[in-house]
Amino acid sequence: MAQSDVALFAPLPVLTLTVEDHAGRPDIHLHAGSQGVWQARMLVTLGASVTMCCVLAGETGTVLRHLLEDEGVVVKAVQGTGRNGAYVHDRRDGERVVVAEAPSDPLSRHELDELYGVTLSAALDAGAVLLSGPADHQTDEDAVPADAYRRLAADLRAVGKPVIADLAGDRLGAVLESGVTAVKVSHQELLEDGRAGADDPDSLITAMHEVHEQGAEYVIVTRAHEPLLLLADGVVRIVRMPQLQAADTHGAGDSLTAGVTATLARGGDVEDAIRLGAAAGMLNVTRHGLGTGDVEAVLKLRELVTVETLGEARQHTDDPPEKVTPRDLAERTRES
Template sequence: MADVMVFSPSPQLTVTIEDDDQVHFHAGGQGVWQARMITSLDVDVVMVTALGGESGELLRPLIAREGIHLRAFITDAANGVYVHDRRGGSRDVIVESAGEPLGRHEQDELYGIALAEGLRARVCLLSGVTNPEIMPFDVYRRMAGDLKRNDCVVVADLAGDYLQAVVEGGLDVVKVSHEELEVDAGDVDALVERMRELHRRGAQNVIVSRAEQPGLVLLRERDGGVFEVDMPELEPVDPRGAGDSMTAGVAAVLAHGGDMATAVRTGAA
């Protein structure tokens, strides 16, 4: 039994060209980044995903070498790929493919695997997809609701229709950025109002990241109060994945029975 189940329907194959023309191959995408961070915190992870096409064949060993347990549904739909050139010091996109949609039968099969693994895990983390056609947002609503009704701890890091869907299903923790809420990072009053709205609709705890500014967190265990969360002051090399690391830290602490305040502090660190 894994401590955390990460639902990541369609990871991406990443190809990065670095200095001295070195070419690196990795598994990427939100779910992979989260699962990798959770594993680095000595928490056992199983990632439920669909793999297909040549990119899917390459992703299987790349994910496995991260120490992540993999439950993969094999599909005809190819996984996404992106090729980035970083030789100039910035990330220049050469090719980016979001991945192919899963058919209805494939969606149902993947759902069943995720539900079975989620019911055995201490925490279930629902991650997003780059292409909305891969997995409809209503699937996330059903999954959040089914897991929560069976006493699972459910965490989600989603935006847009997917965020609204899991909130409707009901869950323990929602993490979202100010950009995904379409609110200016400095407009604290507006952000707090959006957080309280998410709480009223079904999210017990809400975390909002604000880039380099302190995050905001609404904690159910503290009577729904909203607090600032200071982040370490660091020189960023690449901001991609910072919010995913925060979500991973929260999930890792909850999987070991920690309280939300401790989980938020670890996520921020």
Template sequence: MVFAPAPRLTVTIDQPSDEVEIHLHPGGQGVWQARMITSLGTPVTLCAALGGEIGKVLEPLLSSEGVDLKVIHRESSSGGYVHDNRSAEPAEIADVPGHPLSRHELDELYNLALGEGLRARVSVLSGPGEPSLVPDDIYRRLTADLGANGSLVVADLSGGHLRAVLESGVHFLKISHEELIREGRADDDSDEELTRALYELHASGAESVVVSHAERPSLALVDGQVFEVSMPRLQVADPHGAGDSMTAGVAAVLAAGGDLATAIRTGTAAGALNVTRHGYGTGRPDSIAGLVDRVRLTPLGSGRQDRLTPDQLAGRTARP
């Protein structure tokens, strides 16, 4: 189950040849994750709230993604944006975040996601483009209720939504090094700082964590050990969307009963392949499979830090 509370309509203007093209797609973190999970052959139930004229356009577009779409219809409008990609530097023409969900709409969406999540082995919690659209407490409660009833909760969140899922305890967390620095969880992007942040996130409620690191190898905390996750570098066509594809690859493998190491390797391969393409959450499954064996998880360092338990390290390095 992918919880995508506020999908957006994306309108892009492009000109790959002589003629101008206009493309309409459903967008947002949860949509891109669901697209990649589906590409990897795992069935997806997508839970979302849609409303207004934009919502009427989004619903058939989402259904065409090959997901089992479950929707609550809201009175206020969904959001969207228009981008002009005809130049080397894409221009934003308009960006409408949408309206916050009402209390009744939140109750309906919560019940929908909870019911579908309880039938799924894995539940992926994604965030809205504008955090204020959905309260933090929805994520806290959903994480607690799903986790307590056997669903493996995978999260790719930041800010208050991240703090909310950590409070309830999350099975797997993906976060970028930029988010760690922006939120004050790491002072810089050194391995030492990111490793400390990994252990602090574990101590706060994340069972396993991966920190993506742009073009550098990711870092993963699995069973108390930090690993460097590396693979051959590929030429980049579009750097956007790699993190969402990574989260999706992890979720797809876990949903099929795979182990976490294989899940991280698959997620890394999916994210790496995504940047060779134009389009978020896209990639040929056979190409991803061909890259998985090239991903390496190598224990990071051999110093005293590696001999400490996660709780010991978190206790010694936690911020006051």
């Protein structure tokens, strides 16, 4: 019996301070933040138990532990020698204005080794493992080397655990070397990584096949306000949902990943996973809190998500009965 539905590798959470306007007066909010935190928050909202594996250090780390545990997350933390990052954002005028940002200190070799062991131990007792990256402003090798992700993904797969990765850049390339169950990536990240030459469906579908061939069983591509694309079992699907009024689009992709992970961790199929993930992301954009939502609303929105098969993908046989290229699939995307 798994002790947690999801073991979450979120190496360096950050402390966030956001200034809002409340009846003409400043309203200050203090929260834990970063990609992994937002994913954990939505996983808990959806009823999944989460063990977060991370490094906590300095004054910010002390505060972060309390904030995370108060949200219902089990924290398995390595005590670091540096500090966790923090930022101050002013949102009183409706847009996020960066007041100050302090990045996390890079992990030492000893801290990374300890975090690796903590994560592997938690993963052995979990239904699935979610690999997330450090904060957005950390460059590829600043905090956690890409090779650590490669080794971790390889070991997790070796012990038979489903691995979901929400990564880009060198870290995405590293986990693909080891093989993962599912990858979620945005069309913008595919462009920035040079995996897609353009953001049209033709280029994106070609890139999805390449990501699959490099090591991802399922590939999910978000496209801002356009329908999601899913490649699973050799077939490309388009995922449609209503467009709700957005209060803040930050964290929507992380909520999507959380919904997908929660379903796969419990043995659900990939279509059920993408429906729940799409609904969680859809609700998140209507709220100012990142990775937040109401589970009842998510479940109702899930019924409005449609998944349509675009056609049979490329076949890897000498004489397939029907061969549909990524270009053919792109044309069907435009027509649907």
